[in-house]
Amino acid sequence: MRLRIPRPRSLAGQLFAVQAVLIAVVVAGYALFTYVSDRHQAEDAARRQVLAVAGSVADAPSVRTAIGTDDPSARLQPYALRVTADTGVDFITIMDPRGIRWTHPHPDEIGRKFLGHIAEARRGTSFTETYTGTLGASVRAVVPVEDDGKVVGLVSAGIRVEAISERVEGQVTALVGWAAGALALGAVGSYVVNARLRRHTHGMNATELSRMHDYHQAALHAVREGLLMLDGRFRVALINDGGRELLGVAGDVVGRPVADLGLPASLTGALLASEPRVDEVHPTADRVLVVNTSPVSGGERRGTVVTLRDVTELQSLMGELDSERGFVQALRSQAHEAANRLHTVVSLIELGRAEEAVEFATAELELAQALTDQVVAAVSEPVLAALLLGKTAQANERGVELVVSADGRVDDGLLPAGLPARDLVTVLGNLIDNAVDAAQGSTGARVTVTACTRRAPGERGELVLRVADTGGGVDPAQADLLFRRGYSTKPAGPGGRGLGLALVRQAVLRHQGTLTVGESDGGRGAVFEVRLPLGEPARAPRDAVTGGVV
Numbered sequence: 001m002r003l004r005i006p007r008p009r010s011l012a013g014q015l016f017a018v019q020a021v022l023i024a025v026v027v028a029g030y031a032l033f034t035y036v037s038d039r040h041q042a043e044d045a046a047r048r049q050v051l052a053v054a055g056s057v058a059d060a061p062s063v064r065t066a067i068g069t070d071d072p073s074a075r076l077q078p079y080a081l082r083v084t085a086d087t088g089v090d091f092i093t094i095m096d097p098r099g100i101r102w103t104h105p106h107p108d109e110i111g112r113k114f115l116g117h118i119a120e121a122r123r124g125t126s127f128t129e130t131y132t133g134t135l136g137a138s139v140r141a142v143v144p145v146e147d148d149g150k151v152v153g154l155v156s157a158g159i160r161v162e163a164i165s166e167r168v169e170g171q172v173t174a175l176v177g178w179a180a181g182a183l184a185l186g187a188v189g190s191y192v193v194n195a196r197l198r199r200h201t202h203g204m205n206a207t208e209l210s211r212m213h214d215y216h217q218a219a220l221h222a223v224r225e226g227l228l229m230l231d232g233r234f235r236v237a238l239i240n241d242g243g244r245e246l247l248g249v250a251g252d253v254v255g256r257p258v259a260d261l262g263l264p265a266s267l268t269g270a271l272l273a274s275e276p277r278v279d280e281v282h283p284t285a286d287r288v289l290v291v292n293t294s295p296v297s298g299g300e301r302r303g304t305v306v307t308l309r310d311v312t313e314l315q316s317l318m319g320e321l322d323s324e325r326g327f328v329q330a331l332r333s334q335a336h337e338a339a340n341r342l343h344t345v346v347s348l349i350e351l352g353r354a355e356e357a358v359e360f361a362t363a364e365l366e367l368a369q370a371l372t373d374q375v376v377a378a379v380s381e382p383v384l385a386a387l388l389l390g391k392t393a394q395a396n397e398r399g400v401e402l403v404v405s406a407d408g409r410v411d412d413g414l415l416p417a418g419l420p421a422r423d424l425v426t427v428l429g430n431l432i433d434n435a436v437d438a439a440q441g442s443t444g445a446r447v448t449v450t451a452c453t454r455r456a457p458g459e460r461g462e463l464v465l466r467v468a469d470t471g472g473g474v475d476p477a478q479a480d481l482l483f484r485r486g487y488s489t490k491p492a493g494p495g496g497r498g499l500g501l502a503l504v505r506q507a508v509l510r511h512q513g514t515l516t517v518g519e520s521d522g523g524r525g526a527v528f529e530v531r532l533p534l535g536e537p538a539r540a541p542r543d544a545v546t547g548g549v550v
Contacts, residue, residue, distance in 0.1 A: 019194075023186035027179040034175050039164075043139060046159045047128045051141040053087045054157035055126065058143040063094065067145065067153045072102045073110055081105070090163060091135055093156045094145075097122055102153075109134055114156065118142055121154050130161065137161040226289075226308030234258050234272055237303060246289060246308045266502075267291065271306060281311070283506045383421040384428065384451060391432045395447060400436050405450040405466075419463070419532060423507045430500035431467040431528050438471030438526065446470045453534065461534040462513075468520040468527040508532065 057063060057080075066075040072094075080092040080103035094103045099114040115133040121142040128141045140158030144151045201209060226243035230236060236253050244250065249261055258271050267282040270291050277293040290309040296302045348357035388404055395402035432447065439445040450466040508515045513532040520527040
């Protein structure tokens with residue numbers, strides 16, 4: 001037979017049991033205390049009552065008169081029975097100073113000696129005691145009857161202890177009823193509270209909750225993606241190590257409003273949004289983050305769960321892939337044009353016009369070589385030169401002339417190791433793409449690119465990249481909006497727009513550079529200018545550094 005180990009009770013069940021036992025102990029203790037206290041109070045009340053009754057009888061003139069007769073019992077017995085019934089005591093015994101009874105509830109006890117202490121009363125002092133007599137244990141008082149200062153008799157009035165107990169038991173019975181009602185009410189209240197607690201803890205016991213907390217803490221530190229939880233007032237309720245790193249926040253941020261974390265406006269807006277956000281891309285100062293938000297609700301808004309993924313490298317690779325795709329498309333178009341030109345050369349030869357065929361082929365080669373020479377002469381840095389050659393072919397495919405200004409010069413080996421080629425591709429490639437978009441379709445569509453370095457002796461130089469277009473220009477009121485994530489003046493494409501210039505600004509700020517936008521010369525189109533500080537060069541340049549005029 002398989003032994004089943006009982007499952008620990010839920011936390012709510014354990015609390016209910018503890019509360020029920022606690023209420024029962026408190027009520028039972030209160031009932032016991034009340035019983036003992038009421039019994040003492042009842043006995044004290046009985047002593048005061050019998051002392052008052054005995055004193056009244058002893059002070060009655062009729063009693064002193066009857067004592068002086070030949071047969072005191074004849075007159076005192078009816079009187080004692082009547083007073084006993086009227087005052088609610090159990091007996092009134094009137095006796096002579098020796099303790100011989102004149103009255104008693106049982107007539108056959110008249111003439112016999114009183115059972116109890118009377119010495120103190122014979123000396124003229126009233127007292128009370130608890131004594132067991134012919135009627136059982138009783139609380140009694142003994143009072144002297146004085147005539148002209150002489151004790152001529154004694155009066156004893158008493159209440160049986162059994163009667164006192166019956167009174168207390170009646171009170172205790174009522175108290176027990178009230179206690180049972182209080183216990184039942186407390187149990188119902190405990191059940192309601194614990195039912196609510198059971199819903200919140202999903203019926204788990206303390207061990208399971210502790211284990212879940214341990215798993216929760218371990219998961220928070222193990223997950224490399226960022227996790228951020230906001231409460232209903234958009235304050236940070238929880239953030240893991242990955243979230244701190246991706247958002248660039250330090251210190252104790254729990255409890256702070258998300259608007260006070262110093263995040264970019266677009267990212268802050270996404271975190272404060274009431275509707276869910278799915279795979280939104282937001283650039284920060286040095287990262288590109290994919291943000292997902294999910295509101296937590298249970299009849300009312302309770303908060304927001306935010307997950308963050310770092311796609312900085314992925315975005316850079318996608319940018320390079322877009323450039324490569326553009327290069328491939330340009331090469332495909334050039335291959336198509338080369339095939340047409342080759343057919344033309346072959347046809348000229350077949351027609352016997354060899355000299356014209358050679359002249360046509362030579363002109364095409366000279367044109368391609370002139371473009372390469374123009375770019376390399378201005379920018380001999382291989383990464384920038386390759387980028388400009390590819391972008392020139394792409395621009396030509398879209399009907400835009402891309403011109404590399406001869407006013408600038410960037411020599412090979414001049415750029416420092418701290419300025420990676422990937423960032424240069426991001427900055428210049430996105431600026432050219434944006435300029436080509438703006439210039440396409442305009443009269444005399446043209447994009448002019450100027451790249452140069454400036455370095456004074458003994459000072460750190462700077463790399464200047466300038467891209468001008470012949471498009472519609474930039475509204476000064478919207479100049480700052482251009483660099484915000486999601487803003488674009490063009491219709492949204494399949495992959496969305498509004499991220500290129502935001503990535504440019506991110507890369508520029510990461511290298512402590514500046515990015516400005518204004519009108520191009522003549523007031524037609526826009527010009528974007530980037531200035532990046534240069535540290536020590538990667539290796540000494542072959543020629544003297546020259547600066548071009550931008």
